[in-house]
Amino acid sequence: MEIKVLHQIMDWNEDVSEDVKTELASHNICMINVMGSPGGGKTSLITSLIGILRDRFRIGVIEGDIAGQVDADRIAELGIPTVQLNTDGACHIEAMSIQHILPELPLEDLDLIFVENIGNLVCPAEFRIGESLRITLLSIPEGDDKVEKYPLMFTDTDCLVLNKYDMLPYFDFDEERVCSNYGTVNPGAPLFRVSSRSGDGIKELAAFIAEKAEAAGKAGA
Amino acid sequence: MHELSITEHLLDHCIREAEAQNASRIRTIRLCIGQLRGIVPDCIQLYLDMLSEGTIAEGAQIEAESLPVKVLCRDCGMEGEITPHHLSCPHCGGLSLKILSGKEFYIKSMEVYINGNKSTASDHGLE
Ligand SMILES: Nc1nc2c(ncn2[C@@H]2O[C@H](COP(=O)(O)OP(=O)(O)OP(=O)(O)O)[C@@H](O)[C@H]2O)c(=O)[nH]1
Ligand SMILES: [Mg+2]
Numbered sequence: 396m397e398i399k400v401l402h403q404i405m406d407w408n409e410d411v412s413e414d415v416k417t418e419l420a421s422h423n424i425c426m427i428n429v430m431g432s433p434g435g436g437k438t439s440l441i442t443s444l445i446g447i448l449r450d451r452f453r454i455g456v457i458e459g460d461i462a463g464q465v466d467a468d469r470i471a472e473l474g475i476p477t478v479q480l481n482t483d484g485a486c487h488i489e490a491m492s493i494q495h496i497l498p499e500l501p502l503e504d505l506d507l508i509f510v511e512n513i514g515n516l517v518c519p520a521e522f523r524i525g526e527s528l529r530i531t532l533l534s535i536p537e538g539d540d541k542v543e544k545y546p547l548m549f550t551d552t553d554c555l556v557l558n559k560y561d562m563l564p565y566f567d568f569d570e571e572r573v574c575s576n577y578g579t580v581n582p583g584a585p586l587f588r589v590s591s592r593s594g595d596g597i598k599e600l601a602a603f604i605a606e607k608a609e610a611a612g613k614a615g616a
Numbered sequence: 617m618h619e620l621s622i623t624e625h626l627l628d629h630c631i632r633e634a635e636a637q638n639a640s641r642i643r644t645i646r647l648c649i650g651q652l653r654g655i656v657p658d659c660i661q662l663y664l665d666m667l668s669e670g671t672i673a674e675g676a677q678i679e680a681e682s683l684p685v686k687v688l689c690r691d692c693g694m695e696g697e698i699t700p701h702h703l704s705c706p707h708c709g710g711l712s713l714k715i716l717s718g719k720e721f722y723i724k725s726m727e728v729y730i731n732g733n734k735s736t737a738s739d740h741g742l743e
């Protein structure tokens with residue numbers, strides 16, 4: 396016989412995500428989920444942003460990696476509290492993992508936490524992790540068809556960063572295609588053209604993040 | 617890959633739900649998946665086959681219904697359906713769309729065998 400169920404499958408993750416959000420709010424912390432393909436420039440972007448934002452905010456980083464801790468070491472060298480979250484082969488970070496690892500950061504002394512998600516355009520989009528801001532990073536060499544192929548990554552984000560913008564002259568990258576598709580499925584959401592290498596465009600992105608962080612993190616202060 | 621942890625929770629929930637209804641066996645799990653989601657039903661089936669061994673869900677089949685992406689066009693004000701490969705209004709070609717649906721992901725129903733005297737005709741098809 397048939398039994399009706401009508402159960403939202405992702406509830407188990409969404410519920411924990413809300414708990415994490417509440418926990419972070421009690422510390423006035425804004426958490427930023429940085430998502431994008433392997434090698435797109437997530438670590439480079441976070442590093443550049445830290446350079447600009449560290450004067451104004453106390454920053455911590457959670458480095459997601461399938462294995463190893465090369466990226467965590469890169470960030471820790473900057474003198475930023477960093478924890479490594481190894482997912483043991485899993486292709487994404489779940490809210491539960493964030494909940495478990497948060498106590499390892501000095502939450503009392505932070506305003507902003509960057510989470511570098513696992514490099515991948517599919518899986519991380521499916522999982523909220525308690526963030527107040529989602530950044531999707533697409534780098535020029537990856538190609539201009541990604542919005543069509545991985546729509547959720549672009550609909551469920553708060554801003555799109557076109558990284559490695561300095562590489563534009565060397566690739567057949569139809570910028571208009573990406574902008575138009577992105578604008579269509581996520582109307583009004585901002586887009587930033589950035590080169591983490593030259594630093595171009597980073598300031599604008601940092602200003603956007605600062606504004607969100609002050610709104611989200613400092614709401615009670 | 618993300619289907620693994622999803623399937624674990626899915627299986628958990630289905631078994632609990634089935635047991636609450638005194639089911640002895642889960643035959644089919646019907647899912648609804650919006651086309652914007654990156655969830656592959658075949659992957660869920662694969663992990664389910666693996667994880668359900670020795671449970672009342674062993675041998676259960678996943679049936680997935682794919683739900684369309686519905687949008688409201690901010691240019692012409694009409695509603696319509698799009699696919700991720702044609703991201704424009706089907707009526708006027710407009711490029712400013714509000715997404716109304718297409719991100720669903722839920723268990724709709726299950727086909728189960730019920731214990732004892734409540735057994736139904738479909739029970740005989742079990743072995
Ligand atoms: N030309 C150019 N190269 C960049 C830019 N940003 C990053 N890179 C280079 O791209 C490579 C990958 O950068 P990462 O920051 O490690 O990328 P990632 O996304 O963190 O990579 P994974 O963590 O391995 O997924 C490095 O060699 C960077 O130097 C950019 O804006 N322009
Ligand atoms: Mg990295």
Ligand SMILES: [Zn+2]
Nearest residue numbers: 689692705708
């Ligand atoms: Zn229209």
